[in-house]
Amino acid sequence: MPEGHTIHRLAAEHQRVFGGRVVAAASPQGRFAEGAGRLDGRVMAAADAHGKHLLLRFDDDQVLHVHLGIYGTCRFGPVPAPAPVGAVRLRLTGEAGHADLRGPNACELLGPGEAKALHDRLGPDPLRADADPDRAWRRISRTRTSVAVLLMDQSVVAGPGNIYRAEVLYRQGIDPRLPGRCLARAQWAAVWDDLRLLMAEGVRTGRIDTVRPEHTPEAMGRPPRVDDHGGEVYVYRRAGQGCLVCGTQVRTVEVAARNLFWCPGCQPTAVR
DNA sequence: AAGGGATGCTCAT
DNA sequence: TGAGCCTCCCTTT
Numbered sequence: 001m002p003e004g005h006t007i008h009r010l011a012a013e014h015q016r017v018f019g020g021r022v023v024a025a026a027s028p029q030g031r032f033a034e035g036a037g038r039l040d041g042r043v044m045a046a047a048d049a050h051g052k053h054l055l056l057r058f059d060d061d062q063v064l065h066v067h068l069g070i071y072g073t074c075r076f077g078p079v080p081a082p083a084p085v086g087a088v089r090l091r092l093t094g095e096a097g098h099a100d101l102r103g104p105n106a107c108e109l110l111g112p113g114e115a116k117a118l119h120d121r122l123g124p125d126p127l128r129a130d131a132d133p134d135r136a137w138r139r140i141s142r143t144r145t146s147v148a149v150l151l152m153d154q155s156v157v158a159g160p161g162n163i164y165r166a167e168v169l170y171r172q173g174i175d176p177r178l179p180g181r182c183l184a185r186a187q188w189a190a191v192w193d194d195l196r197l198l199m200a201e202g203v204r205t206g207r208i209d210t211v212r213p214e215h216t217p218e219a220m221g222r223p224p225r226v227d228d229h230g231g232e233v234y235v236y237r238r239a240g241q242g243c244l245v246c247g248t249q250v251r252t253v254e255v256a257a258r259n260l261f262w263c264p265g266c267q268p269t270a271v272r
Numbered sequence: 273a274a275g276g277g278a279t280g281c282t283c284a285t
Numbered sequence: 286t287g288a289g290c291c292t293c294c295c296t297t298t
Contacts, residue, residue, distance in 0.1 A: 003279050052280070070280045071292040087291080103292045105281060154281085161279045208279080236279085257286085258280090 002068045004159025005202030007049045008127050010074055012203075014047035014056055017076060017097040024093040028084040035109045036090055039064065044094075051125050051158025055115060063115040066090075069105025122158040126195040127203065133192040140180040140188060147183055148176035148260050151191075160195055163236045164202075166261045167210035168194050170234045175269045176255075176262050207231040215244050235261040 025039035043059040054074075056064040068074065081098035084091055090101040101107060110118065123139075124131035139156050140147070150156050151165040160168070169176050172190050174183070202208050208231040216232070217224050234244055239252035239261055248265030 006279080067281075069282095069290070069292095070278060071290070072280090073292060103290080105290070152280090163279055259278095 002052055002070075002072070003161035003164055003199075003202070003208070004049070004051050004125060004127055005199045005208070006206075007052050007054050007068070007159075008199075008203050009206060010054055011047040011049035013076055014044070014054070014092075014099065017099065018044040018056075018092060018094045019047065020045070021094045021096065026091050026093075027089060028091060029087040029089050032089050032107050035064070035107070038062065038109060039092075044092075049125075050119055050128065051122050051154050052161070053118065053122065053158075055110075055118075057115075061112050063110040063112070065106055065108050065110050065115070065118065066101060066104055067106035069103070072102065072104035074099055074101050074104075122154055123156045125158040126192065126199050127159055133188070136192070137185065137188050140183060141185070143180045145180050146177050146255070147174060147180055148255055150180050152256070152258065157195070159199060162258050162260075163208050163231075163233065164195060164198060166236045167208070167233050168198060170263060170267060171198075171210060171212075173267055175267045176260055178269065208233065210234060211244065217244075220244065234266075235263055237261065 021043060022041060023039070023044050024041065025036040027033045027036040039058060044056055045059050046057045048055045048057070052067060054066040058064065076097055076099050079093060079095065079098055081091065081093055084100060086102065088100045088102055089104055089107050092099045123136050124133055136157050140150050143150070147169065148165065151160055152162070168191055171194055172187060174187060174191070198210055211232040211234060213219060235250050238250045241250055242248065243250055243263040243265055246263065246265040248263055250261055250263050252259055252261050
C-alpha cells in the first residue's frame, strides 16, 4: 500500500483525529510497550510526513516515528474502540477515534535531534512545500547509477516507490536504465514536476492513477480495463502486455530486488 | 485452506 | 546478495 502519498494521507488523518488532543497509547502486542507507556496521556501536537516516514510530535517534543515498510498497516476506527484483533503494535485512542498500527518496519520514539537527523538523511519529498529538487539533481547528475535506482533511493528523492518510479519514467519517455549523469537537467525538472502532480493527486484520491485522459481505454477505443492494485497505470505490473499507447510489449527486469517495468517503444534509450 | 507476492527497508555477510 | 520483518490480498486448490 504505502508510497509517499499514503503516508501523507495518514499524517492528515492523524492530525484530524488526534491533533491537539490527549491520546491514550497502548501496545496490545507488547513490542512497543515501553514507548506506548511514555506516550500514554500526552497531547499529540502535530502530525507530519516526509517521504514514507510518519512523524507524530507530542507535547513533550518526543516524536513517534513510524515506517510501514512493505507489510505495515494503519487503520482508523471509531470510539469506543473494539478489543484489538491480532498483533496491534500500537493503538492510539482519542476522543474522536482510534488508530491501530500493525506490522510496521519502524515504530520508535525519537528526540528532537534524532527527528532532525531523520529529515536530513531523506531527500526532497515532492509532496512537501520545503522540498528542494536541486538537492536531488546534485546527486543524480554526478552518478553512473541508473535513474531507476536513483528514484527508489529515499536519500535522493523521498516518497516515490515502485509504482510512481515506473509510471513517471514512462510518462516522461525516459529509459529507466539511463545513468543519472546522462539525464538532462530539463528531464529531471519534468520528472520532478510530474511527481508533484501525480503524488498530489494520489493524496487527494488515495490511489495511483497515471494514465492521461487521451490514453484511457475509452479514449483509445478499447475495452475498459482495471489494474489489480486499484489505479490506472501504463506499465506497472503490465509485463508482457501491449503498451496502451504504442502496443510494444511492456518489459520487466528485477533491479535491486524490485521489479522494474517499462515500455521500450515509448522509453527509448537516448543517444547522447 | 493454503500459498505466494507486494506499493520497503535494514542489517549481516 | 540474501535473509528478515510478519500483514494483507489475491490466486490456486
